[in-house]
Amino acid sequence: MEGREQEHRPRLAVWKLASCDGCQLTLLDCEDELLALAGRVEIAHFLEASSAPGPGPYDLSLVEGSVTTAEDAERVRHIRAVSRRLVTIGACATAGGIQALRNFADVEEFRAAVYARPEYVATLATSTPVSAHVPVDFELQGCPIDRGQLLEVLTAHLAGRKPGIPAHSVCFECKRRGTTCVTVAHGTPCLGPVTHAGCGALCPAYGRGCYGCFGPSDSPNLRALVPLLRSDGADRRDVVRLLRTFNAAAPAFAEASAEVEASAEAEASAEAGASAGGPAEAGAPAGNGDENGTEGPGEDGPRDGRSTP
């Protein structure tokens, strides 16, 4: 279209709540595209790149980080008020991030144990995603986000189209990449079948199981995956740890880890009862879960009955 130069350039703002900066750095990492981007948008607010923020309102706000303080909760409402479109970037902003591990523990205890002057630290009991506080137009998952996907969100916004960000499992990308499945061929525990695509199935390409950095896919079946992780040698604690990392508070992962934890506790109390004279395996699930649990991940052991929990 002629006269684009005179057109209003959309105003972009980048915000940070509780986070590590990794996701916004992804924007600076778009070296080859930065000039073209600066030609198409006015980078009005981006403290990581410039200390002179321009005033709102903004056409597109990218928000990194989770809400962990009362001030954050207030700020996120302000961001929403001055933004036409609000896109969250990264696991912190979309799921609460690694700091959401506090949601499963006692924050008071942490505060007392970690800080010399705990009374100086004002914090909420939970770390919550932006969507728990204000409406969000699009959530870009990943810890950190993928550079190509960030550019896709920006170009889609400029073209007025929906971003082409598939929400299916990492397995789709893994097969397209031509990687041999590490679970099937090596018995390595992998979160790929329940994890949102976006990384290009990076870890399996290097022989590792997926760690779930991108959070849950659009239709994760954790009840089917957990028995598979177990038969691949992860014991219950391992499964809980796998699910409680960067996306610990994403509902699908949080529910599954809580379920596994509850069944571990039930088993422990049953065992305690058993050692008092009852049958030894009273609380164990069907199958030989415990035996499998002692195998190291990747071990080439037999795996029968894997489709039954």
Next chain:
Amino acid sequence: MAATDGADGAVIGTGGLAALVRLLRERGRTVVGPTVRDGAVVLAELESADELPYGWGVELEAGRYRLRRRADGAAFAHSAGPQSWKTFLYPQRVRRWSADRGPDGALAVAAEPEPAVSYAFLGVRPCDLRAIAVQDRVLTGGRYADPDYRGRRAGAFLVAVECTEPGATCFCASMGSGPGAGPGYDLALTEVVDADGHRFLARPGTDEGAEILAALPRLPADGGATAQAARTAVAGAADRMGRSMPPVDLRALLRGTLEADRWDDVAARCLTCGNCTMVCPTCFCTAPEDVTDLTGDHAERWRVWDSCFDLEFSHLAGGPVRSSGRSRYRQWLTHKLGTWHDQFGSSGCVGCGRCIVWCPVGIDITEEVHALHAEARGGCGAGGCGCGAAEDGAAEVGAGGVGAGGPGAAPGTGP
């Protein structure tokens, strides 16, 4: 040339196989065949026959794949690797066209040229030969012919290798697509390793195949002994299939079980991860992917592999039509074994067993169909009902089947 080979074909040794790869490469072809990488027999470009998986076999089960060393040094004693030939004929991501907007605002759209690649596929199993024929019908027939597929497929030279070592997840015999090679190959090989040595019975299927075979060094004529050994080995393979489908009209079975309880059972186990469709040699579904650049003056359309297990796959106005795992698993099975007949005149399943092996949770298409069959016959559920399920593992099933009253065969891994 071919005439001098007689009805039994010619016998070549491993030296002849090496010469075959050399000759095909000299003729400008990209030779693709099996080779060992990352703990699996994968398909990759071969520079020489030395890269073939000599001495490697596989141990297959639902959701499990392991390489195993073989003492006999066979090159083709493996099955159901993680890829199929569609990886090369129908690549996972292909550009269809690109468009540019000039300074005057005019749009110029450029279609992607047909690929100029000349493949030779070495080691096409009989089931995969059938799968290529199935994809030919889908992708080169009818109104929606795919120029990219046509370009890759048109000049491809197919060297089939018959199966003498079926995997525990194979059921080509019950789908009528193996273990002997059907039509469609340029050259068919059958590997024989015994006290008389390591050799291949070679038969041409086309003029070009005959011409290539005539140029290969041969082993001395052995009075038909190798041909006899090859026939025996292939016939023996048919009796050693690890899995089978119930010998019934599968299309009718699927049509009649749309509301079966079994779909809930399998949906509880299914990850909807899409692996089964990605490894299936006949699945052809793709999604369009439109990309624009930051200037907004350049756009491209790509075609990428997709799957009916993708929630977005059935997204219409208002949301996905198949939102439950149940409806997505049912789509896969009913398309594969049922409606494929209505669309393309054959089954969409050739019995290669890949979907069984590469399903992380080991969901087994044959086990699911046996369970549907059992449920349709009177609700005895997922086997274990003592209904006299016959051990006729390699039951022959014609396209029409033998009707719903036939005996059901218990799958190898029935619960």
